[in-house]
Amino acid sequence: MSTKKTSLKDIAQKAGVSTALVSYVLNGKEKESRVGQEIAIKIRQIAAELNYQPNHLAKSLRSGKTHTIGLIIADISNPFFANIARVVEDEAKHNGYTVIIGSSDENADKSRDLLDVLINRQVDGFIIVSSEHSELQIHYLKDKNIPFVLLDRYFPEIQTDFVSTDHYQASYEAGVHLIKNGYRRIGMIAYDSQMFHMQERIRGYLDSFENNKLESKKSWLKQIRITNIENGVKEAIDELMNANEPVDSLLFATYSLAINGLKYINELKLRVPADLGIVSFGQAEVFELYQCPITYLKQPIVLLGKTAVELLVKKLKDNVNEPAQILMKAELIERASSESKPNSSI
Amino acid sequence: MSTKKTSLKDIAQKAGVSTALVSYVLNGKEKESRVGQEIAIKIRQIAAELNYQPNHLAKSLRSGKTHTIGLIIADISNPFFANIARVVEDEAKHNGYTVIIGSSDENADKSRDLLDVLINRQVDGFIIVSSEHSELQIHYLKDKNIPFVLLDRYFPEIQTDFVSTDHYQASYEAGVHLIKNGYRRIGMIAYDSQMFHMQERIRGYLDSFENNKLESKKSWLKQIRITNIENGVKEAIDELMNANEPVDSLLFATYSLAINGLKYINELKLRVPADLGIVSFGQAEVFELYQCPITYLKQPIVLLGKTAVELLVKKLKDNVNEPAQILMKAELIERASSESKPNSSI
Known part of the structure; x- marks a missing residue:
């Protein structure tokens, strides 16, 4: 023109x-x-x-690089991912990269579309929060030698670089914390998902009983469909609270589950922690402003995002290919929602 | 290869x-x-x-279209924009388009970088939530005949297509609502910004006094820097509450201002609405789960996002260029935080 x-x-x-x-x-x-x-x-x-x-295009044809990173997150409307996207952008900018974002809405087909679109638009590499059933896409990137780092979630059976929270350890600590504070009938509300991070969170919860020689009941673990969060959480809480021996505390496996649960707990006029102790994964403003401040597992968002960018940039710049698999610790932030039961003893 | x-x-x-x-x-x-x-x-x-x-690229070379929309939002870590991005994506997908997102962090330089990057990556068109001082970019897109629709914010002095909340009307209604419920010393916490949408929110607030023949004080309007939200909000609330005649209610011009304000109001152990009535722009889970449910101006997120995509797709498909400038009404959701004062009369 x-x-x-x-x-x-x-x-x-x-x-x-x-x-x-x-x-x-x-x-x-x-x-x-x-x-x-x-x-x-x-x-x-x-x-x-x-x-x-x-003329970015001309510049990149000379250098073979576009200085653009594709970031695929699992759900842009989830503050955890939105905040981590913000960190990735800031860190990328420091390193001279622009970030283009796509949101897969936890849908493998959509994530594949986004990868296609961004590969064709010549991003230099990817940072990916994987969705369920997206293993083939990861194999594809490996086969094509397209640089990428997985963020927050990974597939243990595929050899890739990743930066992730230690989901097992975090969940285990949450369970031990509740036990130590005198809770005995601890429920968990998690997703019905084969994703490894979710399996790890469940495993940590179960091990916190076993390693403390406490009995747990299968019915205390509720797994609900991500497509049915609102009703799923309500039904789960109803079942847990209407049982012969209702649970005395709840571990929410994600922020979205917690938000829905906390709303319903308000509706039921349950008192936290007197009627129900609470610990949740993820951080959110809501946890500070609830009827009672909520104990949560603080994921190292800034460190996760920064490290993912660092790893990717190192791959892009130096063509280094040492495998890097980094697990980071979540921090248990103790608040009133899980405080010691009056007559607690361990 | x-x-x-x-x-x-x-x-x-x-x-x-x-x-x-x-x-x-x-x-x-x-x-x-x-x-x-x-x-x-x-x-x-x-x-x-x-x-x-x-081979998307081959397909798009045939059709001259890439079926990709560039979405530039002002801040990905703000739930309002993250949620609207989700709507834009869903609606775009229905229309056969993939969305690539960039976040400008309310920074005109960054927004220009993103436009450059995405133009070079051949998106078919843009949906843009503009940042301050980005007028030249809009002129540039117009000069280049690159299709775009502005979302939520627009520049009244530039002839463009836009879909936006009627910010003036929303703010005016919030003021009238508080006055009707017996509040008289209504403070407003807004940004110190030349952006038209912010000026409109302030104008609506001021007119709600004037049109009801009530006196207002200049010192009731606090404008703070977006780079200094946390301290700015605290100082503003301190000044408003420590005045000889403290304000009896507060209108927050944005969600981020409200979150910071509500935290500080909790710290000060002020009771809502007895000590301070509250109305805020934007919707957030926090508003439901606060010590007292918060009255808010519900922006039509779904309709805004859908309409922006519809307008853009029409431009792209039919090459139609009728100007479309759409203002939508925000809905005042009345909750306990602004209920009638016991002795209210108007």
């Missing part, structure tokens, strides 16, 4: 400044180089008038 | 099924066509083994 392409020099001449200055401004570096705001605005205005278009 | 490209036919032969069936499965349409899950998995496995890569 265009005739002659506008160069930085054209803009510099018209603005009466140096080409270097134009380059600084148009690359968003005016702050570092202390260019006055008026000059920066003038340069941008002239650039717009002259239809200047930075 | 590849030698001979794998075709759908190659996969069909190896799987012993029809090419049409392979196409269905690899385009994620097995549900509609009732293909058995086992066959679908087998087809995908063979596709992966044979290194099949769907």
Whole structure:
């Protein structure tokens, strides 16, 4: 469509400044180089008038790199992923990369579409929060030698780089914490999912009984469909509370499960922790502003996001391929919702 | 890198099924066509083994379209934008488009980078939640005839298509609601921003006094820097509550301001609404789970997102260019946080 392409020099001449200055401004570096705001605005205005278009594509053809990272998250409307996306973006920017995001909505088909779209758009590499049944996509990336790092979730049977919370350990600690504080009939509400991170969270919960030589009941573990969260959580809580021996506490395996559970617990006018102790995975503003502050497992969002970017950038820059599999510890933030039972003893 | 490209036919032969069936499965349409899950998995496995890569680029070169929409939001870690992104994605998918998301973090430079990156990656068009000082980018898109629709925010001095909440009307109604319920010293905490939507929210608040012939004080309006939310909100609340005549109610101009304010109000052990009535823009789970349910202005997230996609898709498909400027009404959801003062009269 265009005739002659506008160069930085054209803009510099018209603005009466140096080409270097134009380059600084148009690359968003005016702050570092202390260019006055008026000059920066003038340069941008002239650039717009002259239809200047930075030629990323040409640059990347020369370098073979686009300096773009594709980030695929499992659900953009979940604050955990939205916040981690923010961290990935900030860290990528520090390293000179732009992030393009796609959300798979926990759907493997959608995640495959996004990968296709982003591969065709020549991102240099991927950071991926995998959805269930997406193993083939990971094999595909490996086969094609497309650099990627898995974030927060991984497939133990596939050799990949990943950065993840130690989901087993976190869940185990939550169980032990409740036991120590005098709770004995601890329920867990989790997803009905084959994803490894969810299996690990369940395993940690179960082991917290076993290693403390306490009995647990199968009926205390409720697994619900991700497509039926609201009703699933209600039914689970009804069953757990209407049993002959109702549970005295609950571990929520995810933030979304907790939100729905906490709403329903309010509706039922249950008192926390007197009627029901609570611990949840994930962090959320809600946990601070609830009727009673909620104990939660704080996932290391900033460290997870930063490390994922670092690993990927190292792969991209140095073409290094040492395997890196990093598990990080979640921190149990103790609040009133799981405080010691009055007559607790262990 | 590849030698001979794998075709759908190659996969069909190896799987012993029809090419049409392979196409269905690899385009994620097995549900509609009732293909058995086992066959679908087998087809995908063979596709992966044979290194099949769907050739979107070739397809788009034929059609001149990539069927990709670029969505630029102002801050991915804000649930309002994250939720609207989810709606845009769902609606785009219904229309056969994939969405690539970028978050500008309310920063015009970053938003320009994202536009550059996505234009070079040949998205068909944009949906944009603009950040402050990004007017030149909008002019640029217009000059280049790149289709776009502005979402939630627009520049009244630039002729563009947009879908937005009527920010003035919403804020005005919040003010009138508080006045009607007996509040007289109504404070507002807003951003110090030249963005039109923020100016409109402030104007609506001020007019609610004027049109009801009530006096308002300049000192009741606090405008704080988006880079200093936490401390800014605390200082604002301190000033408003420690004045000779403290305010009796507060209107928060955004969700983020409200979250910070509600935390601090908890710290100060103020009772809502007895000590302080509250109304906030935006919807959030927190508003339901606070010490007292919070009255809020519910922005029409689903309708905003859907309409933006509809408008953009119409532009892309029919090359229609009728201007469309749509304002939608926010709904005041009345909860206990702003209930009538015991001795209220108007």
